Structure formats: C-alpha cells, structure tokens
Amino acid sequence: xxxxxxxxxxxxxxxxxxxxxxxxxxxxxxxxxxxxxxxxxxxxxxxxxxxxxxxxxxxxxxxxxxxxxxxxxxxxxxxxxxxxxxxxxxxxxxxxxxxxxxxxxxxxxxxxxxxxxxxxxxxxxxxxxxxxxxxxxxxxxxxxxxxxxxxxxxxxxxxxxxxxxxxxxxxxxxxxxxxxxxxxxxxxxxxxxxxxxxxxxxxxxxxxxxxxxxxxxxxxxxxxxxxxxxxxxxxxxxxx
Amino acid sequence: xxxxxxxxxxxxxxxxxxxxxxxxxxxxxxxxxxxxxxxxxxxxxxxxxxxxxxxxxxxxxxxxxxxxxxxxxxxxxxxxxxxxxxxxxxxxxxxxxxxxxxxxxxxxxxxxxxxxxxxxxxxxxxxxxxxxxxxxxxxxxxxxxxxxxxxxxxxxxxxxxxxxxxxxxxxxxxxxxxxxxxxxxxxxxxxxxxxxxxxxxxxxxxxxxxxxxxxxxxxxxxxxxxxxxxxxxxxxxxxx
Numbered sequence: 403x404x405x406x407x408x409x410x411x412x413x414x415x416x417x418x419x420x421x422x423x424x425x426x427x428x429x430x431x432x433x434x435x436x437x438x439x440x441x442x443x444x445x446x447x448x449x450x451x452x453x454x455x456x457x458x459x460x461x462x463x464x465x466x467x468x469x470x471x472x473x474x475x476x477x478x479x480x481x482x483x484x485x486x487x488x489x490x491x492x493x494x495x496x497x498x499x500x501x502x503x504x505x506x507x508x509x510x511x512x513x514x515x516x517x518x519x520x521x522x523x524x525x526x527x528x529x530x531x532x533x534x535x536x537x538x539x540x541x542x543x544x545x546x547x548x549x550x551x552x553x554x555x556x557x558x559x560x561x562x563x564x565x566x567x568x569x570x571x572x573x574x575x576x577x578x579x580x581x582x583x584x585x586x587x588x589x590x591x592x593x594x595x596x597x598x599x600x601x602x603x604x605x606x607x608x609x610x611x612x613x614x615x616x617x618x619x620x621x622x623x624x625x626x627x628x629x630x631x632x633x634x635x636x637x638x639x640x641x642x
Numbered sequence: 643x644x645x646x647x648x649x650x651x652x653x654x655x656x657x658x659x660x661x662x663x664x665x666x667x668x669x670x671x672x673x674x675x676x677x678x679x680x681x682x683x684x685x686x687x688x689x690x691x692x693x694x695x696x697x698x699x700x701x702x703x704x705x706x707x708x709x710x711x712x713x714x715x716x717x718x719x720x721x722x723x724x725x726x727x728x729x730x731x732x733x734x735x736x737x738x739x740x741x742x743x744x745x746x747x748x749x750x751x752x753x754x755x756x757x758x759x760x761x762x763x764x765x766x767x768x769x770x771x772x773x774x775x776x777x778x779x780x781x782x783x784x785x786x787x788x789x790x791x792x793x794x795x796x797x798x799x800x801x802x803x804x805x806x807x808x809x810x811x812x813x814x815x816x817x818x819x820x821x822x823x824x825x826x827x828x829x830x831x832x833x834x835x836x837x838x839x840x841x842x843x844x845x846x847x848x849x850x851x852x853x854x855x856x857x858x859x860x861x862x863x864x865x866x867x868x869x870x871x872x873x874x875x876x877x878x879x880x881x882x
Contacts, residue, residue, distance in 0.1 A: 417671070420671030423668040427686070431659060434660070441658045444686040445683065445686075446667070446683065448683070478844075518826050518827075518829030519829075536850075555850060585715050586756060587754075587756075589718065592718060593717070604718075607656055608715060610776075610777070610795060617717075
C-alpha cells in the first residue's frame with residue numbers, strides 16, 4: 403500500500419481508567435479511510451508529560467501525519483500543548499491571534515477572560531492554528547502533528563478543518579459478504595482465494611450473537627475490478 | 643502510584659480502518675481499575691507480523707502484564723500466535739491438550755476438525771492455556787503476555803479466566819462532581835485544590851450537550867479520607 407500514513411494519540415487518564423469510552427479514534431479512522439489515508443497505529447496514553455512528549459516524537463518521525471486528541475483545555479490537567487512543544491524543542495507562549503479570538507468570544511458571552519482561559523491561547527512557536535467552530539479555543543498543527551480537543555463534538559469539527567489540508571491517496575474500495583458458517587469451514591478456501599489475489603486484503607471477522615454464528619468476509623483493495631472478481635469467486639464458494 | 647501496571651495491544655486492520663469499533667479496551671480498562679491494576683497504555687496496531695512482534699516485545703518489557711486482543715482464529719489473517727512466539731524467540735506448534743479440547747468440541751458438534759480448526763491448537767512452547775468457555779479455542783499466556791480473542795464475548799470470558807490469577811493493587815477510589823459551569827471558571831480554584839492534594843489525581847472532563855455545558859470533576863486516590871476531604875472542599879467551592 404503506497405497511500406499516505408497516519409497515526410493517532412489519544413491522551414487521557416479517564417479513558418485508560420475505563421471511566422470514559424473514547425469515540426474519537428473510531429471517528430478519525432472512518433474519515434481517514436474515506437480519503438485514502440492509512441491509519442497505521444493508535445496509542446492511548448496517560449496524562450503524563452514524558453509519555454506525551456516521547457510518543458509524539460516517535461510517531462511524528464514514523465508516519466506522514468499524526469493526530470492527538472485531549473488535554474488542551476483550561477484546567478491544570480491540560481498538559482498536551484506544553485508536552486508537544488517539548489517534543490519539538492520549541493518555546494510555547496500566549497499567541498496574539500489565539501488570544502484575540504478567545505477574548506472576542508468571552509466578550510460576546512459576557513464572561514470573564516481569566517487566566518485559565520488565557521492559557522488556551524498558549525501555542526508552540528511556529529505552529530498553525532486549527533479552527534474550532536464549536537467552542538473557539540483553537541487546536542494547532544506543528545510539523546506533521548495536529549493537536550486537537552478531546553470533547554467529541556470539538557474533535558470532529560477540528561478534523562473537518564484539517565482533512566481538506568491533507569493529501570489523500572487512492573480510496574480503499576471494500577466489499578463484504580456475511581457467511582453463516584463457522585470460520586473453521588471457511589478458512590481453507592478463503593486462504594486459497596487470498597493467495598490468488600496478493601494485492602487485495604481479505605479479512606475474516608467472526609461474529610456470534612443469539613446463537614447465530616459466522617463471519618463477515620471483507621475484501622479491500624485499490625483496484626475495483628480485482629475486488630469485484632474476488633468477491634464473485636467468494637460468493638461462488640459460499641452460496642447463500 | 644505503586645499499583646501493578648498493565649498495557650493492552652488491540653490487533654486488527656478492521657479497527658484501524660474504522661469498519662469495526664473496538665469495545666475490548668474499554669471493557670478491560672474497567673475490569674483492571676476494579677482490582678487496582680493501572681492500565682498505562684493501549685496500542686492499536688495492524689494485522690502485521692513485524693508490528694505485533696515488536697509491540698509485544700516492547701510492552702512486555704515495560705509493564706507488569708500485557709493483554710492482546712484479536713487474531714487467534716482459524717483463518718489466514720490470524721497471525722497473532724506466531725507473531726507472539728517470534729517476540730519470545732520460542733517455537734510454536736500444535737499442542738496436545740489444546741488439540742484434544744478442540745477435537746472433543748467439534749466431535750460433540752458433529753463438525754469436521756479440519757486443518758484450519760487444528761491451527762487454533764498451535765501454541766508457543768512454554769505457554770499456559772487460557773480457558774475459553776464460549777467457543778473452546780483457548781488463548782494463552784506466555785511470560786507476562788495474555789493472548790486473547792477479539793470477539794467481545796470471547797475476550798470478556800477470557801478476561802474473567804485471567805483476572806483471578808493476577809495480583810491486584812489498592813483499588814483506586816474515585817468520586818465525581820458534575821459542575822454546570824465552563825471549565826474556564828472552574829480552572830483556577832481547581833488547580834489550587836489539586837496543589838493541596840498532591841497524592842490525589844484530580845481530573846476535569848468537560849461536556850457540552852444540547853446547549854448545556856460544564857465539567858465532571860473526578861477525584862481519584864487510594865486514601866478514602868483524602869478523597870472525601872478533597873471532594874468536600876470541591877463541593878464547597880462550587881455549590882450546586
């Protein structure tokens with residue numbers, strides 16, 4: 403696969419403790435697949451500056467684009483911006499354009515633009531802001547790392563701001579067939595089919611629910627004719 | 643925190659492509675928290691032998707216990723067992739006790755115990771089997787790595803088999819308060835409170851839904867009296 407690559411870093415003790423169930427990774431995965439960017443890895447890490455800095459460094463060097471989610475609000479546990487700045491050895495401070503955006507927002511609301519809120523204008527030097535139409539406080543992009551909020555509505559709005567700036571790849575075409583037989587019966591013929599189509603990815607995803615079991619077979623590839631041909635052979639092997 | 647540590651590896655292209663939404667990590671996170679084991683990191687990786695082997699090596703060396711999910715079925719894309727064996731430089735082959743378990747199961751069903759199904763009896767040398775009361779095909783534990791199925795019902799049953807064998811820690815006590823004010827208003831007093839209780843973790847998790855916004859403040863720690871005291875002070879700072 404020669405498509406562009408990406409990785410995601412989900413930051414937050416609340417997810418690793420099981421208090422909150424993350425939805426941002428699944429959302430981003432779907433959006434990237436639509437535009438032919440290959441999400442190769444996702445890491446869920448704690449609210450720990452050293453872990454954030456090390457993970458950002460490592461994934462930024464390994465993949466085309468990196469996305470982070472979480473830890474950019476006004477409270478004491480929001481440490482992502484500083485940790486990302488450290489990953490790039492870059493100073494961080496209150497930035498004028500972000501400051502003005504936030505000041506205007508709180509003025510409109512008649513709310514105090516206090517020290518905590520001003521913290522959200524702290525952006526690493528050299529970063530570009532990511533628009534946040536939901537709650538104004540911006541994300542930012544530094545090098546190939548997009549730093550975004552954890553609240554799903556805000557994360558999703560930021561993803562919508564970022565995706566048009568990325569170069570996608572050939573969209574991965576995919577077809578699937580639901581087969582109500584045990585994977586053990588399907589496996590032999592399926593392996594033979596997979597060997598015949600080395601450019602395709604053929605996955606088998608078993609299910610069992612209410613006593614019914616079987617597998618969804620998913621055929622993915624960039625060549626639509628090949629996907630069609632493999633799917634036709636599969637349907638011939640396992641008629642409904 | 644001196645509690646035992648753990649990490650999880652979720653294996654599967656179907657999750658990174660957004661086709662399937664993982665639920666195993668959230669489930670495991672909750673179960674580990676209950677018994678005082680600290681889930682420090684979770685990695686979602688592709689169906690790629692080199693990635694699985696490298697990730698198992700790294701996390702096995704870094705954390706007390708590792709859990710993997712996915713890729714131990716009978717089909718050609720089930721490559722986890724071989725990749726884990728490679729991580730420990732251990733041979734892998736069909737193991738007699740696993741073979742007999744599976745043969746008896748398919749005999750009872752009147753189903754053929756074919757080559758694909760026999761593949762599920764391939765276990766790295768030196769591993770212990772993990773019981774699978776749902777669909778029989780066992781997981782296994784090698785060194786500190788527990789290798790389990792991806793299908794949630796099976797994963798959850800295997801977790802139930804494994805947890806009693808682990809040494810837990812002091813359960814993390816947690817209390818939370820829902821505050822209907824912007825995080826920016828809460829942040830200052832909250833930071834002061836957090837500084838007063840260095841042994842506690844105080845997290846702020848903002849929400850916004852149907853025009854109502856605020857934050858859930860979660861106070862966690864192992865000393866119940868401290869958690870109570872911090873929560874009382876918090877409630878005093880932000881009366882309902």
